[in-house]
Amino acid sequence: MGSQTEIKVLDGPAALAETAAGVIVDAAVAAIAARGRFTLVLSGGATPRETYERLAGPPFCDRIDWQRTLVFFGDERRVPPDHRDSNYGMARAALLSKVPIPPASVFRIRGDTEDPEAAATEYARAIAGALGLRRGELPRFDLVLLGLGVDGHAASLFPGSPVLKEVFRTVAAVHATAAAVPQRFTLTLPVLNAAAEVIFLVSGPEKAKVVKAAFSDQSTLPAAMVRPANGRLCWLLDRDAAALLKTAAEP
């Protein structure tokens, strides 16, 4: 990990969610003050649900100007939006259906597609269109939320995947044999590493080993390859997830 990496260890999942919601609000306020809009990339999995639920309620919800917020997804499973494994479905239930965000400001990946390659290309175009990017220009999202899989994956970038070497495409359709839903879509490393801010949310004792591995000097885990070139990287861990990190034991 680079020297710019910040690590915050919180007492448990509730404190993690509370802190994460505060970080998201702060990023929104700063981005809207500076550029008139906030571009947020949500992560999937179970960990962020509590953060999304907090963000949907007071005091967090009212501090974000939802009319000036654009929401994207870092990855998606190839399932319909109302499927229990849909990342969009989870975010909609926990957050997006509860806040005054215009539906046109939520950009979901079409997990219900017949043609994954086309859906990945379509999402890349949707990002470029929404952000007004020139041809070949990478998006610079204000805040990207990520989780950590027990195998070290982040978004749907899995260990050993050829997509880890992607340099041109911003969105890829991938196949992750080990995952419960193997067919997925993911933002690629160049996009994650072009973000202004990336926050990992990691909770639970089952993540302690992989957190330690991600922080080892020679780590080649996908999560360790997320290092924004010109942005902030912060890991929010709960005490259980941080248990094997030396920093967690030190005062």
Ligand code: 6PG
């Ligand atoms: C997904 C993800 C994925 C997730 C990790 C951690 O769609 O599966 O976005 O990268 O963040 O697998 O998931 P948990 O929070 O469920 O442990």
